[in-house]
Amino acid sequence: MLAELRLNGMPDLATPLIAWYGENARDLPWRRPGFGAWGVLVSEFMLQQTPVTRVIPHLQAWLMRWPTPTALAADAPAEAVRQWANLGYPRRALWLHRAAVEIRDRHSGVVPRDVDALLALTGIGDYTARAVAVFAYGERHPVVDTNTRRVLSRAVDGRSQSGSPSRRDLDAMTRILPEHPADAAIVNAAAMELGAVVCTARAPKCKVCPLADQCAWRAAGYPDTGDGRRRQARYEGSNRQARGAVLKVLRDAAPQPVDLAQVIADWPDALQRDRAIDSLIADGLAEASGGLLSLPGHRVAG
DNA sequence: GAACCGTGGTG
DNA sequence: TCACCAAGGTT
Structure with a gap:
């Protein structure tokens, strides 16, 4: 197989990735044997755009409270x-709850192992579906997150950054996966791990990278292909900030509803405040009734 | 494909 | 300080 890969002009990335991962993998809760598909699924929801260190304590508490989708x-x-x-x-919390309902109603309370069935659940996309199928069930699929895309962009394509996610990313990952599903799962995890701790976005640690010898980006002298992502919108004064403030009030008061007029009443922009509340209601994250605002499904007294 | 969606850590 | 970044998904 190695000869085949070289004939295609592809260096063997799987072997060094597996070796490196064996020595350097972090001991994360969801990697423990027998952690369970539900635990893996919850962890993947929480890890969508939230750093590992912040997720871990919340994950433990969540699974303690709700050990199964049905719960x-x-x-x-x-x-x-x-x-x-x-x-x-x-x-994401709302979507995770909806997914739990769907799992209960459509899958008898068992997290599905089929990628298409997983994709059909609320809040689960290309990455999460494959992550659950591979890491919880040992299926053989490419699992491609932003870390993996960066690693492959650099090592294979010689670019500093990757563009937007695409089918090509899955194909690129498939090309380096070993045949055996267990090995393929390790390569998937290893590529993500390498991107998370070595081949980082800001200051990659090429001195300790197991792929340095074969890295196209390194060989090309680290060109800045900076087809970079769009700048993240300013948070201060944003709708997101306003929504976050509203929801924090509701969380802190729950299960008690809050007088609508008193919700972030001192917000500098009254129009923005109103729009934030309306959009939260539209999203199903809040409910208004009788001049009171509450989290969804907390019955308003009276 | 671009815009949008929270929050906190970091260089 | 502040812009960037973080195991994405939906519209």
């Missing part, structure tokens, strides 16, 4: 949003 599905969405606390992007 979560039996609770109100409001409780999911409240338990989510300050992890950010609270719609």
